[in-house]
Amino acid sequence: MLGWLQRLLDSSSLSPHGICLLWEPELIWLHVASDAVIAAAYFSIPVVLTLFVLKRRDVDFGFLFWAFALFIMACGVTHVLSIVTLWVPIYGIEGLVKAMTALASILTAGILWPLLPKILAIPSPAQLRAAEAALVVESRQRREAEDMLRHAQKMEAVGQLTGGVAHDFNNLLTIISGNLEIAERSLQAQGEAARDRLARAIAHAANGAQRAATLTQRLLAFARRQPLDPRLTNVNRLLAGMSDFFRRTLGEMISVEVVESAGLWQVEVDPSQMEAAILNLVVNAKDAMQGQGKLTIETSNSFIDEAYARQHADVRVGQYVLIAITDSGVGMPREVVEKAFDPFFTTKEPGQGTGLGLSQVYGFVKQSGGHVNIYSEVGEGTTVKIYLPRAHAAAVEAPDNRAAVVGSRGSETVLVVEDEPEVRSYIAETLAELGYAVHEAPDGPAALALLAREPLDVDLLLTDIVMPGMNGRQLADDLRVTRPTLKVLFMTGYSRNAIVHQGRLDPGVALLQKPLSRAMLSTKIREVLDTP
Numbered sequence: 001m002l003g004w005l006q007r008l009l010d011s012s013s014l015s016p017h018g019i020c021l022l023w024e025p026e027l028i029w030l031h032v033a034s035d036a037v038i039a040a041a042y043f044s045i046p047v048v049l050t051l052f053v054l055k056r057r058d059v060d061f062g063f064l065f066w067a068f069a070l071f072i073m074a075c076g077v078t079h080v081l082s083i084v085t086l087w088v089p090i091y092g093i094e095g096l097v098k099a100m101t102a103l104a105s106i107l108t109a110g111i112l113w114p115l116l117p118k119i120l121a122i123p124s125p126a127q128l129r130a131a132e133a134a135l136v137v138e139s140r141q142r143r144e145a146e147d148m149l150r151h152a153q154k155m156e157a158v159g160q161l162t163g164g165v166a167h168d169f170n171n172l173l174t175i176i177s178g179n180l181e182i183a184e185r186s187l188q189a190q191g192e193a194a195r196d197r198l199a200r201a202i203a204h205a206a207n208g209a210q211r212a213a214t215l216t217q218r219l220l221a222f223a224r225r226q227p228l229d230p231r232l233t234n235v236n237r238l239l240a241g242m243s244d245f246f247r248r249t250l251g252e253m254i255s256v257e258v259v260e261s262a263g264l265w266q267v268e269v270d271p272s273q274m275e276a277a278i279l280n281l282v283v284n285a286k287d288a289m290q291g292q293g294k295l296t297i298e299t300s301n302s303f304i305d306e307a308y309a310r311q312h313a314d315v316r317v318g319q320y321v322l323i324a325i326t327d328s329g330v331g332m333p334r335e336v337v338e339k340a341f342d343p344f345f346t347t348k349e350p351g352q353g354t355g356l357g358l359s360q361v362y363g364f365v366k367q368s369g370g371h372v373n374i375y376s377e378v379g380e381g382t383t384v385k386i387y388l389p390r391a392h393a394a395a396v397e398a399p400d401n402r403a404a405v406v407g408s409r410g411s412e413t414v415l416v417v418e419d420e421p422e423v424r425s426y427i428a429e430t431l432a433e434l435g436y437a438v439h440e441a442p443d444g445p446a447a448l449a450l451l452a453r454e455p456l457d458v459d460l461l462l463t464d465i466v467m468p469g470m471n472g473r474q475l476a477d478d479l480r481v482t483r484p485t486l487k488v489l490f491m492t493g494y495s496r497n498a499i500v501h502q503g504r505l506d507p508g509v510a511l512l513q514k515p516l517s518r519a520m521l522s523t524k525i526r527e528v529l530d531t532p
Helices: 002-009 017-021 025-055 062-084 091-121 125-189 192-222 235-250 271-289 306-311 334-339 357-367 421-433 444-453 472-482 518-530
Strands: 231-233 254-259 266-269 293-304 318-327 371-377 381-391 413-417 437-441 460-464 487-492 511-513
Touching: 002 091, 017 025, 025 062, 062 091, 125 192, 125 306, 125 421, 231 235, 231 271, 235 254, 235 271, 235 293, 266 271, 266 381, 271 293, 271 318, 271 357, 271 381, 293 381, 334 371, 357 371, 357 381, 413 421, 413 444, 421 437, 421 460, 421 518, 437 444, 444 460, 444 472, 460 472, 460 518, 472 487, 487 518, 511 518
Parallel strands: 254 293, 413 437, 413 460, 460 487, 487 511
Antiparallel strands: 231 266, 293 318, 318 381, 371 381
């Protein structure tokens, strides 16, 4: 091996390459200049590659740059030796350098080909720009989702406050409106002039109590604390039943068009709350049109896809029934639309609105598992779109629950459990007037003690839900252990989770929403007692 290497490096019998060029100066210096330029370029490329890899240590396939740099460096050396061999015949050294260059080229190619698919997978500048644009869109959608989350958290916080206030306020309203009813019935013993005067005062007070009751209902609906009694509902049929009321409310200068979609799916909602939400939107549209224009109410089947759901964090993909209410009014700027569902926000003059109309709509729709959105342009009008989840259950005809008898049939006993003394007194007096035998208790333990002490035959338990200690649901469950046929009617001004879950009444639960009136008590009690 050593001898072979010595013979390879022995150049004593060889002639320089210049002889082949006959030592022509033009040819000699042409080769020298060309090889020198090529060698310089080859030597500069590894320097650039080395600096790049050192500066960009995060770059993929850095080892490939090092292998390529060594290969290019070897190529540069071969061109330097081509210049030397013009005068010095060291062809052995030149051959060894070329052999090393060939080996480096084979290694580089061997590394490069298997990496080709991965290199091709590296995003191109166009792909990077597209990805950057997608990130911008995703970032905007994320900000919108975060804004919606903060809005939902704000609604939840206000809802907790609203529920507590509404509970106490509804008790006070029951006391006010209930005693006004008693006072009105007592007027029969007074003189004509006194009766007229007192009747006007009572009517005004009752009207104020009713307005306050409506306000608390809106508060609870906005806060999603209103107990809903959902039923399979045909929206087209519900709107048809309201059409005459729309025309009376809007007046002759506003035309109303109801466009009903054929084959409309059913929804499962509380019909009374649904009517209240639509009426709120109709009244808002009337105000926006300033007495004249056109109102269009349109229904259709709709599908919310993933793209829309990604832009609205609280919306689920699926099938919905769409109710679109469009007016030709003045419209709203963007900043007003963004605040339209906020509680107590209103564009009306002070004293002209509570700012809870759209909040009530928002709360009802969200509590029903739906989605609501506003589209508006100044000078072009407004469209409010309500999406309610499709119900897949089969339609069932609702039973006629209208009571034929108001008051006791003659031998029925009601146990009233209410922790507010004035409310309990009003209920007991009203039921006594209706012919029921009435027993009272201020809380659950007192009611259990009363029944343990006296063997009373109770037909109906009428109990408040929210009471200190034992709540109404717990009391009813305890009593039904020994009295499985006992009928139960709950009362509440605000119920959290005793009989309401996910905003809906538990199956088979009968509920009276405070504030109470004689008509409500008489009708609902008769309905519960007459239910098999």
